[in-house]
Amino acid sequence: xxxxxxxxxxxxxxxxxxxxxxxxxxxxxxxxxxxxxxxxxxxxxxxxxxxxxxxxxxxxxxxxxxxxxxxxxxxxxxxxxxxxxxxxxxxxxxxxxxxxxxxxxxxxxxxxxxxxxxxxxxxxxxxxxxxxxxxxxxxxxxxxxxxxxxxxxxxxxxxxxxxxxxxxxxxxxxxxxxxxxxxxxxxxxxxxxxxxxxxxxxxxxxxxxxxxxxxxxxxxxxxxxxxxxxxxxxxxxxxxxxxxxxxxxxxxxxxxxxxxxxxxxxxxxxxxxxxxxxxxxxxxxxxxxxxxxxxxxxxxxxxxxxxxxxxxxxxxxxxxxxxxxxxxxxxxxxxxxxxxxxxxx
Ligand SMILES: NC(=O)c1ccc[n+]([C@@H]2O[C@H](COP(=O)([O-])OP(=O)(O)OC[C@H]3O[C@@H](n4cnc5c(N)ncnc54)[C@H](OP(=O)(O)O)[C@@H]3O)[C@@H](O)[C@H]2O)c1
Numbered sequence: 001x002x003x004x005x006x007x008x009x010x011x012x013x014x015x016x017x018x019x020x021x022x023x024x025x026x027x028x029x030x031x032x033x034x035x036x037x038x039x040x041x042x043x044x045x046x047x048x049x050x051x052x053x054x055x056x057x058x059x060x061x062x063x064x065x066x067x068x069x070x071x072x073x074x075x076x077x078x079x080x081x082x083x084x085x086x087x088x089x090x091x092x093x094x095x096x097x098x099x100x101x102x103x104x105x106x107x108x109x110x111x112x113x114x115x116x117x118x119x120x121x122x123x124x125x126x127x128x129x130x131x132x133x134x135x136x137x138x139x140x141x142x143x144x145x146x147x148x149x150x151x152x153x154x155x156x157x158x159x160x161x162x163x164x165x166x167x168x169x170x171x172x173x174x175x176x177x178x179x180x181x182x183x184x185x186x187x188x189x190x191x192x193x194x195x196x197x198x199x200x201x202x203x204x205x206x207x208x209x210x211x212x213x214x215x216x217x218x219x220x221x222x223x224x225x226x227x228x229x230x231x232x233x234x235x236x237x238x239x240x241x242x243x244x245x246x247x248x249x250x251x252x253x254x255x256x257x258x259x260x261x262x263x264x265x266x267x268x269x270x271x272x273x274x275x276x277x278x279x280x281x282x283x284x285x286x287x288x289x290x291x292x293x294x295x296x297x298x299x300x301x302x303x304x305x306x307x308x309x310x311x312x313x314x315x316x317x318x319x320x321x322x323x324x325x326x327x328x329x330x331x332x333x334x335x336x337x338x339x340x341x342x343x344x345x
Pocket of ligand 1: 010011012013014015016017039040041059060061062080081082083084112113114115171172173174175176190192193194195
């Protein structure tokens with residue numbers, strides 16, 4: 001494989017990582033990529049190898065030594081599986097350092113965080129005026145170390161500051177849309193996102209759309225295909241313009257192409273449920289405290305769905321990212337997703 005660009009990617013059986021792997025396999029420069037995917041399910045690994053020509057490392061995130069070794073053997077690391085696994089991140093960073101120390105390479109890490117980084121405690125009661133831009137480094141630096149995802153993000157930026165790797169963090173928001181690519185069809189990758197499907201499942205279970213508080217808080221959104229595009233545009237920029245592609249503190253890239261109120265999602269779920277005969281009324285009602293504990297698992301997890309998180313992907317757009325979807329597409333994506341989950345009930 002001499003001369004090829006070695007890429008180690010995690011999370012390919014997941015929603016974002018699976019969509020990204022398909023994009024890598026269809027990339028115009030795919031012939032120059034030598035891709036190894038971390039997969040913990042050996043049957044899925046076997047299909048990836050035989051049908052898709054992807055090398056695999058069968059391991060879980062907890063196998064730190066094996067992950068460190070795999071990272072040290074690759075020039076580019078795409079971490080698309082867990083924004084919050086600190087020991088995993090430390091193993092990845094040890095692998096990057098090992099590679100740098102051994103061969104003098106400046107390895108590349110693209111880590112995945114989330115705009116949960118920016119949340120407040122609004123509980124659906126009000127929208128905030130505070131908007132973060134990924135071009136505003138001072139504003140990004142002001143986020144407290146206790147913020148969600150921040151412990152891991154700071155480790156990643158720290159590695160860049162130490163100089164043994166170039167690090168970048170993609171920060172998607174509410175990713176939406178059902179993935180339908182070949183890895184989903186082969187039963188390898190998860191077709192569903194996290195936030196909206198959770199609200200749909202909980203609403204179906206209580207037979208009425210639910211909302212946290214008044215649902216007035218705001219979040220950004222980004223379609224799954226536009227999300228995969230961010231990684232591709234960033235990767236292309238790193239490969240073709242290494243010296244002008246922002247990294248470290250200047251390497252945080254939001255994924256956002258619109259903004260919504262939580263209430264608008266709940267209204268769309270309610271309308272879909274009513275039209276499908278799954279609720280007596282289209283109007284959402286607030287989740288009670290008991291329901292928050294029952295469905296979301298904890299108060300914190302429930303109130304997360306009533307936070308504000310406002311972000312502008314200015315740096316991502318400056319890279320050349322041109323998202324094709326808007327908040328109208330997010331709202332239109334909800335009924336088909338309600339139909340899928342209604343069948344699973
Ligand atoms: N979806 C969103 O809206 C969104 C937005 C912002 C940030 N993010 C973040 O982006 C990351 C990926 O999200 P996603 O929606 O693609 O999630 P997902 O569909 O649940 O995928 C998670 C991936 O990580 C793998 N994984 C999890 N734990 C593992 C372990 N212990 N060992 C090996 N592999 C493991 C899963 O493998 P298995 O298939 O074996 O479980 C799967 O491939 C998450 O950290 C998420 O918080 C997501």
